[in-house]
Amino acid sequence: MPDGLNVDYDGLIPNNVGLADDARVRKALETWHPGYIGWWHDMGPEGFQDALVYLRTAVSVDPKGWAKFGFVKMPDYKWGVLLAPAVEGRTIPFGRHRGEAVWQEVPGEYRAMLRRLLVIQGDTEPASVEQQRHLGATAPSLYDLRNLFQVNVEEGRHLWAMVYLLQKYFGRDGREEAEELLRRRSGHADTPRMLGAFNEATPDWLSFFMFTYFTDRDGKMQLEALAQSGFDPLSRTTRFMLTEEAHHMFVGESGVSRIVERSCEAMRAGGIDNPADTVRARALGVIDLPTIQRKINLHVSLTLDLFGNEISTNAANAFNAGIKGRYREDRLEDDHQLLDSTYPVLRCVAGRIVEEKVPALSALNMRLRDDFGADAAGGVGRWNKVIEKAGYAFRLTLPHVAFNRRIGEFAAIHADPAGRVLDAGAWSARQAEFLPSADDNLYIAALMKPVHGAGQFANWIAPPKAGVDGKPGSFEYVQIHA
Numbered sequence: 001m002p003d004g005l006n007v008d009y010d011g012l013i014p015n016n017v018g019l020a021d022d023a024r025v026r027k028a029l030e031t032w033h034p035g036y037i038g039w040w041h042d043m044g045p046e047g048f049q050d051a052l053v054y055l056r057t058a059v060s061v062d063p064k065g066w067a068k069f070g071f072v073k074m075p076d077y078k079w080g081v082l083l084a085p086a087v088e089g090r091t092i093p094f095g096r097h098r099g100e101a102v103w104q105e106v107p108g109e110y111r112a113m114l115r116r117l118l119v120i121q122g123d124t125e126p127a128s129v130e131q132q133r134h135l136g137a138t139a140p141s142l143y144d145l146r147n148l149f150q151v152n153v154e155e156g157r158h159l160w161a162m163v164y165l166l167q168k169y170f171g172r173d174g175r176e177e178a179e180e181l182l183r184r185r186s187g188h189a190d191t192p193r194m195l196g197a198f199n200e201a202t203p204d205w206l207s208f209f210m211f212t213y214f215t216d217r218d219g220k221m222q223l224e225a226l227a228q229s230g231f232d233p234l235s236r237t238t239r240f241m242l243t244e245e246a247h248h249m250f251v252g253e254s255g256v257s258r259i260v261e262r263s264c265e266a267m268r269a270g271g272i273d274n275p276a277d278t279v280r281a282r283a284l285g286v287i288d289l290p291t292i293q294r295k296i297n298l299h300v301s302l303t304l305d306l307f308g309n310e311i312s313t314n315a316a317n318a319f320n321a322g323i324k325g326r327y328r329e330d331r332l333e334d335d336h337q338l339l340d341s342t343y344p345v346l347r348c349v350a351g352r353i354v355e356e357k358v359p360a361l362s363a364l365n366m367r368l369r370d371d372f373g374a375d376a377a378g379g380v381g382r383w384n385k386v387i388e389k390a391g392y393a394f395r396l397t398l399p400h401v402a403f404n405r406r407i408g409e410f411a412a413i414h415a416d417p418a419g420r421v422l423d424a425g426a427w428s429a430r431q432a433e434f435l436p437s438a439d440d441n442l443y444i445a446a447l448m449k450p451v452h453g454a455g456q457f458a459n460w461i462a463p464p465k466a467g468v469d470g471k472p473g474s475f476e477y478v479q480i481h482a
C-alpha cells in the first residue's frame, strides 16, 4: 500500500491510503458516500449549499503546503481519507505492550474497546455541523461565514476519517456503525448524538466561537491521546486531523478576541469607565464583558463534562491496552505504565471539594482534563491582554471544575465559578450571575443580523488582523449568489 504524502484525486474518494488497490474498502466507502451527501444536504449549512466558498482542501499530508485554496460549492468539497505518514519502526509508547511493534491490524482482544472509541469520536464530528447549521443566516461578515464553512467541511472530513477506520478494520459492524453515524441527530429526542455538549444548541456567533475555542479543544485533547495509540492507523489518522483542528481553535480564539476588542473600543469611545456596565455597553450595540464571562462559564462547564468521570476504569483499561495514551505521552518522562504512581484529583466528599491522591491509572481522564485547562488558559490570557490594553480592570477567567457540572463528582453539588460550594437556594438565587440568562441570550440574539457585504463587519465584532490565504479582510470569501 503506498504511503504517499500526496493525495490521489483520481477516484470518487480522494485519499492517500491506496484505495485504488483496495476494492473492498473502496466499495464500502462508495456505498456510504451517497448517504453522507444526503446527510450534508439535510443537515449541513442551511441556505448556502449553492454558494461559492473560498475553502482550503488538503492536497498532501506534508505539514508544509498541505492545502490549496479555491472557490467550491460545499457539496462538491473533496472529502477524503488522509493519514499522516507512517513513522518507521514505531513502537507502542505506553501500557502493558510498551516497546512492542505498533499494530497494523486491530488486536482481537481490544476490538470492542477500539470500536467504541472510534464511534464516540466519529459521532462528535457530524454533531457539530448539525449544531452550527443555522449560523450562516446571521454571519457578521463574509470572512466569518467562510471560516464557519471551513470548520464545517473539515468536521465532515473528520467523520470520513473515523468511517474509514470502521470500514477498513471492523467489517460488517464497522459498516453498521458508519450508517448509525449518519442517522443520529444533534438534539434529537429519540436519536440524539452520544455526548451531552453535542446535543446543545449553538444559537449565535458568540456561542460558535466559544464552542470552537473550548469544545473543539476537548476534541484536540482526545485526538492527541489517540494519536499516541498503539493501533497505528488510528495514530496516523488523528495526527492529520490535528492539523485541521488547530484552525478550528484559531477561529474560536480570534473570534472571541475580536468581540472583546470591539466591546472595549466602543466602551472607550462611549466614555464608559466601568467595564462591567452592562446597560451602557449594550446601548452601544456591543456585547458586555460580564456576558462574555457567563458564556465562558457555560461552555467550559459543558466541555469539562466531555472528559468523563474523575475515576475511570475504562480510561485505565484503554491505557493499559496501549489504545489511548496521555496528552503528549511521547514527551513525558516516566515508566509509561503508571503502575505505582498517583495523581491528585479534586473529589466531592460529604458535600465538600477535597484533593485526593488516587492511582494515576484511574485518573487519566482528569489528567487529560487538567491538560485541557492549561491549554485553554492561554487564549483567555490573550483575551485579557486585549482588555488590559484598553485600560480596563476586568479579567476573564476559567470557571472552577466543580461549577455547573452534570457528570462526575460535582454533579451532586452546586458551586460558584470560584469553586465555593452553594446550597440549592443560593444557587438558584445567583444562577443568573454565573450563566447566560434568558435576557442575555435575547440581547445576543437581537445582535445577530447578517452582514454580507465584502469587507463589512457587524458592529459587535472587530475585523480580523489578517485575512485567509494572504487575502485581505475585504475579500469576497463567499459568493453567495453564485
Ligand SMILES: [Fe+2]
Binding pocket: 125, 154, 155, 158, 219, 245
Ligand atoms: Fe473534528
Ligand SMILES: [Fe+2]
Binding pocket: 155, 216, 219, 245, 248
Ligand atoms: Fe474541530
